[in-house]
């Protein structure tokens with residue numbers, strides 16, 4: 001392996017505060033791994049440990065087979081894009097892009113060609129002579145990416161690269177990043193975001209962080225369909241998280257008996273049932289629940305209903321209804337047994 005990333009029980013502390021707690025995670029060569037988690041969960045810290053801007057208190061960081069834990073940043077072969085681009089305002093685009101190459105002491109004759117390649121790849125070739133202040137936010141973003149790519153890194157670290165862009169520009173850049181990755185299939189990418197859509201769209205796998213710890217890791221589909229705990233269920237996609245008591249092959253939810261796969265969760269305990277709102281149907285069906293409509297939201301393509309079932313709010317996202325129910329109306333909602341996941345209580349890490 002020449003370009004994967006491996007965290008081997010990496011911990012980082014500031015003073016007494018542990019902000020990254022024994023992270024074990026491998027990004028395979030050519031893989032896009034999203035680090036997803038709320039503010040302060042340790043995402044940027046993990047990235048900085050790979051880049052060499054923070055020294056772990058314990059554990060090792062590997063890039064490929066190389067232990068880089070104590071290597072200075074410029075010797076790690078890494079391209080990095082931070083949240084605010086950090087372009088040099090007094091340098092033209094081409095000089096910004098050449099900066100990393102010069103720092104690396106690349107051969108002088110090679111630099112113009114490499115700069116041109118990187119600008120070409122990010123669609124910025126015709127802007128080489130401009131200054132950052134003469135560019136839009138999205139264009140500055142491309143230059144920052146070109147600068148990271150110019151050194152032909154084995155590892156690309158992206159820290160919330162799209163967070164300063166508006167929603168429309170963001171979805172365009174997301175498609176661009178996906179294209180870039182197809183053009184550079186050997187580059188391993190660690191992509192920090194707190195936006196689940198970015199993570200679901202771009203990543204081969206998602207590592208979910210909370211409170212300095214890795215909570216879950218898997219493909220987007222795995223995490224979405226089979227979350228391991230309530231944190232993942234609510235952070236990756238929308239979820240109904242309903243308190244239930246577990247029986248054998250079924251659970252009771254308020255007064256209703258509901259069929260689900262109880263898996264390894266023991267009968268007699270309290271647990272949480274996770275059902276995605278878009279998998280809840282309106283009207284009779286399997287696992288029917290009756291309740292009162294407390295809110296109806298029209299969202300264009302869909303209606304979101306909130307239904308109170310024995311004191312539990314159940315959210316249902318339905319294709320736009322011709323005649324939506326009224327507030328206070330009694331309705332039946334249902335879901336297929338295979339669309340529900342039972343989460344044992346108290347499993348929040350591991």
Ligand SMILES: Nc1ncnc2c1ncn2[C@@H]1O[C@H](COP(=O)(O)OP(=O)(O)OP(=O)(O)O)[C@@H](O)[C@H]1O
Nearest residue numbers: 014019037038039040041042043044045046192194
């Ligand atoms: N240089 C520092 N000195 C002290 N504490 C720090 C330092 N850098 C980060 N921290 C703390 O470490 C914790 C994790 O920070 P980090 O930047 O990794 O979070 P994050 O997940 O990237 O959050 P965000 O989504 O807001 O960027 C936070 O509690 C933060 O206050």
Ligand SMILES: [Mg+2]
Nearest residue numbers: 043044045159
């Ligand atoms: Mg951060």
